[in-house]
Amino acid sequence: MTTTFLLVVFDGLRPDMVTLANTPNLLRFAAMGTRFTRARSVFPSETRVCTATVTTGCQPRRHGLIANRFAHPADPGRLIDTGDKSALQAMQRDLGQDLLDVPTLGDILAAAGRDFVVLSSGSTGQAHVLNPHAEANGQLTLSAHGPQASSPLGAALFAELAPPPTAPVARGVWTAELFRTRFLPNPPAATVLWLCEPDTSAHYQGLGAPAQLEALRAMDAAFGRILDDWQAGPQREHLQIMVASDHGHTTITGHADVAAALADLPAFAGCTLASGSSGSLWVPKGDRAQIAALASWLTRQDWVGNVFADDGPPSVLPRAAVQADHPRAGQIVFTLRATAAPAPSGLPGSAIYDGGLKLGAGTHGGLSATELHTVLMLAGSQVVPDARAEWPAGLADIAPTALHLLGIAGPVMDGRVLGEALRDAAVPAMAPASESWEAAEDGYSQRLARTRLGGQVYLEYGERG
Numbered sequence: 342m343t344t345t346f347l348l349v350v351f352d353g354l355r356p357d358m359v360t361l362a363n364t365p366n367l368l369r370f371a372a373m374g375t376r377f378t379r380a381r382s383v384f385p386s387e388t389r390v391c392t393a394t395v396t397t398g399c400q401p402r403r404h405g406l407i408a409n410r411f412a413h414p415a416d417p418g419r420l421i422d423t424g425d426k427s428a429l430q431a432m433q434r435d436l437g438q439d440l441l442d443v444p445t446l447g448d449i450l451a452a453a454g455r456d457f458v459v460l461s462s463g464s465t466g467q468a469h470v471l472n473p474h475a476e477a478n479g480q481l482t483l484s485a486h487g488p489q490a491s492s493p494l495g496a497a498l499f500a501e502l503a504p505p506p507t508a509p510v511a512r513g514v515w516t517a518e519l520f521r522t523r524f525l526p527n528p529p530a531a532t533v534l535w536l537c538e539p540d541t542s543a544h545y546q547g548l549g550a551p552a553q554l555e556a557l558r559a560m561d562a563a564f565g566r567i568l569d570d571w572q573a574g575p576q577r578e579h580l581q582i583m584v585a586s587d588h589g590h591t592t593i594t595g596h597a598d599v600a601a602a603l604a605d606l607p608a609f610a611g612c613t614l615a616s617g618s619s620g621s622l623w624v625p626k627g628d629r630a631q632i633a634a635l636a637s638w639l640t641r642q643d644w645v646g647n648v649f650a651d652d653g654p655p656s657v658l659p660r661a662a663v664q665a666d667h668p669r670a671g672q673i674v675f676t677l678r679a680t681a682a683p684a685p686s687g688l689p690g691s692a693i694y695d696g697g698l699k700l701g702a703g704t705h706g707g708l709s710a711t712e713l714h715t716v717l718m719l720a721g722s723q724v725v726p727d728a729r730a731e732w733p734a735g736l737a738d739i740a741p742t743a744l745h746l747l748g749i750a751g752p753v754m755d756g757r758v759l760g761e762a763l764r765d766a767a768v769p770a771m772a773p774a775s776e777s778w779e780a781a782e783d784g785y786s787q788r789l790a791r792t793r794l795g796g797q798v799y800l801e802y803g804e805r806g
Contacts, residue, residue, distance in 0.1 A: 344723070346531045346743045347520075347582045349567075350395070351560055352388060352463060353540025353705065354586035354716050356380075357688070358549075363557050366565030367718070370584060372727050374720025375762035377734040379792075381799045382588040384663045385409070385619045385674075386705045386712045388463065388540070389423040391587035391736055392470045396445040396533075398740030398754030400664045400798075405442040406470060407670045409706070410615040412623040414669055417613050424464035426490055429473075440473045444752055446531060446740055447472035447480050453749045455530035456480065462509070462516040462537045465490035471533055481529075483519070485512045498523075509541040510556045517563035525570055528580055530747055536560050540590075543703030548592045549686035553703075581721030581746050585739060590703035591618075591711045592684030594691040597644040597677060608634035613671075616695040618679075618706035621671030632672050639675055640785040644693045646676035647708055647787045647803040656782035662789055663708070664798065678805055679709040708789070708803030719762050721746075730761045733773050733792045733799040757797055771795050781806065 351367075359367050383394050383401055385408055393399075393406035401407045406423065413419045415435055422428050433440055450457040451474075459475065459482040461468035468484040468491070475482040475492035485505045488496035505515045513536040520534050539557040546552035564584075571577060599616040603609040608631050613623040624631050629652040636653035639645050649660045650673045660666040665674045679692035685701065690711030694704050705712045717734055720726070723746060737756030744751040745758045745766070760766030771794060778789040786806030792799045 345528045345580045348533045349584045350535045351586050352537050355589040364561040366561045371718050374724040375728040377717040377730045379733045380715045380717035381735045382713045382715050386588035394736040395739050396471050397443045398737050398756040399443050400755045402664045402667045407667050412613045417623050424466040426465035426469040449751045451478035458529045458532045460516050461535040462513040463535050485516050510559050513538045514563045521567045543590050547701045548590050548703030549688045578722045584718045586716040588705045589712045590705050591690035591692045591709050593694040593702050595693040597693050597695050599695045618704045619676045622673040624672045646678040646805045649674045656780050656785045658780050662778045676707040710802040735799050
């Protein structure tokens with residue numbers, strides 16, 4: 342039997358929530374293999390941005406899905422909701438081009454004659470982003486939202502199944518059980534199992550609330566049943582399993598209405614805004630004076646954190662610093678102010694938010710450490726057991742590591758093979774180097790902390806001085 346690969350994503354799981362009380366099975370899994378203690382997300386730390394990075398091995402500046410919501414490239418006054426598969430497909434038809442600028446795992450595996458399966462309880466857009474060419478590649482994508490959100494092979498499988506539950510937690514358990522019962526006995530070359538919890542419950546029940554912890558325990562128990570069957574069955578020596586979260590969370594302790602604050606500003610005329618925990622501004626024709634005026638104004642608002650623009654005052658950092666310089670990205674990208682201070686729940690991390698989520702809810706998308714620090718573990722017969730890797734790692738490293746385990750040569754990616762965890766590979770020859778990008782003017786200052794390992798850059802946190 343040949344090597345196969347499974348990626349299980351616990352959407353929105355913070356590393357400090359991986360505890361014996363919450364996730365005994367994740368800790369059991371960690372002891373079987375290698376746990377990456379310095380795993381990081383990308384910016385903005387939003388689900389579909391992270392999804393595209395996972396499936397392409399590239400940063401947002403290369404794959405082009407640069408926010409959960411962004412201005413339509415052909416109609417900048419209209420925002421695209423990337424959580425909606427139909428909206429993404431309509432944009433592709435409008436532009437006559439692919440959703441992503443680089444190949445995905447599905448594309449690479451199809452070219453190698455290997456199969457690839459996506460099972461997702463996330464949004465319909467999230468499942469689509471994992472493999473936009475599933476139909477053309479003859480591959481199975483099954484979204485727990487129904488056959489209409491799945492590829493033709495996924496829709497055909499739905500005809501054999503009991504309908505999935507509508508509650509997010511139960512839907513996640515249903516999706517995990519589908520993998521365990523239908524695919525684990527004879528797995529495809531690679532599978533992505535994406536679980537929407539504990540993210541959904543964090544947003545709507547509150548970060549660290551009893552309902553969120555209950556959701557996390559349910560996901561952990563479902564994963565535990567997969568572990569039990571993996572260890573007891575014939576796939577124990579062949580299936581390599583990686584567990585990841587796409588981003589962390591921070592707690593909403595204040596609100597801002599960015600659109601209302603900008604409304605009467607002359608420089609905002611004709612611009613398009615998207616904001617939440619982070620925000621973007623698209624400026625008509627990229628007018629440099631307008632960009633500079635808006636960027637300068639943002640630095641004077643006490644609810645703003647970091648500000649990035651290629652044209653602006655000395656207090657603004659370039660978009661390249663945060664790897665947000667794709668043509669689809671807003672000319673100005675910013676975060677709402679966040680701190681490491683504990684929230685009322687006692688969990689570290691507090692932030693201002695623009696949107697409908699309530700105080701005490703979890704949010705993400707910004708540059709705080711609690712949003713960028715993620716879970717990453719790997720176990721299997723090819724993996725060093727009971728180990729902790731101290732080198733920086735990130736979402737872009739998942740795809741090249743999966744391809745290495747499968748013995749498939751892929752295109753050049755931004756990520757690296759996580760050789761420090763593998764029996765047949767070497768630890769990185771270079772040492773990680775800390776980088777600090779800083780800017781200040783007129784009482785405002787900001788800092789972006791990064792780590793570089795060879796050609797890879799990992800974001801640590803951004804903060805306002």
